[in-house]
Amino acid sequence: MRKDIIEIRWHGRGGQGAITAAKIVANGAFVTGFKGVVMAPTFGTERRGAPVLTSLKIAKEKIYDLSPITTPDMVVVLDHTLLDEVDVVAGLKEGGLVILNGPRPLSSYSFPGMRVAVADVTSQAVSAGLPPGIVNSGIIGAFAKATGLVDIDVLVRAIEEEFVGKKPEKNAQAARLVYANTAIGG
Amino acid sequence: MHIIESGNVAAATGVKLARAQVIAAYPITPQTPLTEKLSEFVESGQLQAQYIPVESEHSAMAVCIAATSAGARSFTATSANGLLYMNEQLHWAVGARLPIVMCVANRGVGAPWTVWNDQQDTIAQRDVGWIQLYANDHQQIIDTVIKAFKLAQTVSIPVMVCYDGYLLSHTYMPFEQPAQELVDGFLPSFAPRHFLDPNNPGNFNTVTLPDIRPGVDGTMMPGYIEIRHNLQRDLRAAIDVYGDIDRDFARTFGRGGCPFVEQYRCDDAEFVAVAIGSLSYQLRDVIDILRESGMRIGVVGVQMYRPFPSQAIVEALSGRKCVVVFEKALSYGNQGALYADIKAALYPIGQRPQVHNYILGLGGREIKTAQLLDALTLSCTAPDSFGDEPRWIGLKLQE
Numbered sequence: 001m002r003k004d005i006i007e008i009r010w011h012g013r014g015g016q017g018a019i020t021a022a023k024i025v026a027n028g029a030f031v032t033g034f035k036g037v038v039m040a041p042t043f044g045t046e047r048r049g050a051p052v053l054t055s056l057k058i059a060k061e062k063i064y065d066l067s068p069i070t071t072p073d074m075v076v077v078l079d080h081t082l083l084d085e086v087d088v089v090a091g092l093k094e095g096g097l098v099i100l101n102g103p104r105p106l107s108s109y110s111f112p113g114m115r116v117a118v119a120d121v122t123s124q125a126v127s128a129g130l131p132p133g134i135v136n137s138g139i140i141g142a143f144a145k146a147t148g149l150v151d152i153d154v155l156v157r158a159i160e161e162e163f164v165g166k167k168p169e170k171n172a173q174a175a176r177l178v179y180a181n182t183a184i185g186g
Numbered sequence: 187m188h189i190i191e192s193g194n195v196a197a198a199t200g201v202k203l204a205r206a207q208v209i210a211a212y213p214i215t216p217q218t219p220l221t222e223k224l225s226e227f228v229e230s231g232q233l234q235a236q237y238i239p240v241e242s243e244h245s246a247m248a249v250c251i252a253a254t255s256a257g258a259r260s261f262t263a264t265s266a267n268g269l270l271y272m273n274e275q276l277h278w279a280v281g282a283r284l285p286i287v288m289c290v291a292n293r294g295v296g297a298p299w300t301v302w303n304d305q306q307d308t309i310a311q312r313d314v315g316w317i318q319l320y321a322n323d324h325q326q327i328i329d330t331v332i333k334a335f336k337l338a339q340t341v342s343i344p345v346m347v348c349y350d351g352y353l354l355s356h357t358y359m360p361f362e363q364p365a366q367e368l369v370d371g372f373l374p375s376f377a378p379r380h381f382l383d384p385n386n387p388g389n390f391n392t393v394t395l396p397d398i399r400p401g402v403d404g405t406m407m408p409g410y411i412e413i414r415h416n417l418q419r420d421l422r423a424a425i426d427v428y429g430d431i432d433r434d435f436a437r438t439f440g441r442g443g444c445p446f447v448e449q450y451r452c453d454d455a456e457f458v459a460v461a462i463g464s465l466s467y468q469l470r471d472v473i474d475i476l477r478e479s480g481m482r483i484g485v486v487g488v489q490m491y492r493p494f495p496s497q498a499i500v501e502a503l504s505g506r507k508c509v510v511v512f513e514k515a516l517s518y519g520n521q522g523a524l525y526a527d528i529k530a531a532l533y534p535i536g537q538r539p540q541v542h543n544y545i546l547g548l549g550g551r552e553i554k555t556a557q558l559l560d561a562l563t564l565s566c567t568a569p570d571s572f573g574d575e576p577r578w579i580g581l582k583l584q585e
Contacts, residue, residue, distance in 0.1 A: 002471060002474075023190060023358055026190050026358060027190050030188065030190060030360050035360075037190060037358075037359060037360055038357060038358070038359050039190070039357065039358040039359070040353075040356070040357045040358075041356055041357075063359075064467040064468055064470045064471055065467075065468050065471050065555060066353050066354075066357055066464055066467075066468065067468070067552060067553065067554065067555070068552070
């Protein structure tokens, strides 16, 4: 009910790293001065490949309500094939933002009344030298470009810290490439 | 340094900073990531401890009992049915006055099976004799774990550090990690007066008789009832001990100051909501909304539940018009356990506030801010319409 909380819902598939992506953005937001940061995965059972979602709330002041997001300001979709299975815009506020990893151009995705940002994160991540299917670092570049909430350099540092020992440079490069190749419209 | 991690990692980090020497645990949701993290700390050498995998929670507590008897700082963690499976050993640990620290990620108790949060598991253990401390966020989890080790060894009574399963155990938020050298200065190593020592053989916890009797050296030894009397005496004294420990902690780390109850906007409040755990923080948003409409209302979070900090409760609640107790547990067949305890604490004072009881959130049922708003509005506008039976929030009965 607090008006100052930015609510971001992340949609991915089990094993795709949506929680890690949200955690990296949480770190970047905290460093940027958002003292209130709460990231809550969906509670319960998770299967690899099944649709999963996680809630990220950020605010300038401490957040006390840990309940799941029902009316997000923005949704981040790590996998465009989820669009056939999940109503990713459920509860999205009027004029809200959809950030999507999809292979097709911006004009081919339609979310009436919403703003849309599209990047082909899957192929950009491969260009950055990551194995096919690693999208949770790249999507952060689209998030930075589309929202402007957290500076891309701050997020890249957060990526490097999170991926210590797991190709930090390539994951950071994926985010930078996606940042430069995100189309925004709507 | 601040990190953003889960509540389970906050707890594990506290245990690492406290330099636990023996960890024995059996996995159970939603506690499992805590002891997994500890096993990583041990494996990587960040924590010099024996990690003992066991075949059950009963054995986990048995290992902690043995290790603590031998003079080692011991830790375990569990949830729900795992905690209940330990029950017999919980009684033993406290009767033997062993300062074990255990985290409980609160979860509903089966049957029917549930892995989600409520607080029935630890509330049902309130009469065992363990100290019970509850945390409202990750900072309180890590800080309370460190304070718990000091409290346990100061009073020779085991301590449960409880936090809401999933809501806190699996949620990520920022918290400050205390520096190791400050923790080392705050928490002295565990050096019990008596411990199992092959070079100095002795018997612990031998059979007591109904009456006192001479020990091997001829001096009169306490019987069962004296030992149990002393446990009760020391538990009541542990309230002040914990107050001192919390003050020490605040001096060292700059955090704390509310060891028993944590008040929010209570100064001029006519109405006060009461809850344990993260729910007491969720209620803060509701209080802010009601304050905007001119209602004089605040919220009290209960941080220490056993021993029950009666004096702090009375100081926080006396002089109010109405106290509204929200609970994620029940003393089945009666009413909310905290509700009953609060009424008992308020009984001796002259002008007693009205006390209402709501049961909610059992088995992880989502608690919506709007529901809390409606409940508190009803309590504030029609306080006389309530009886002594608890009311339920969010029930969807199909009848």
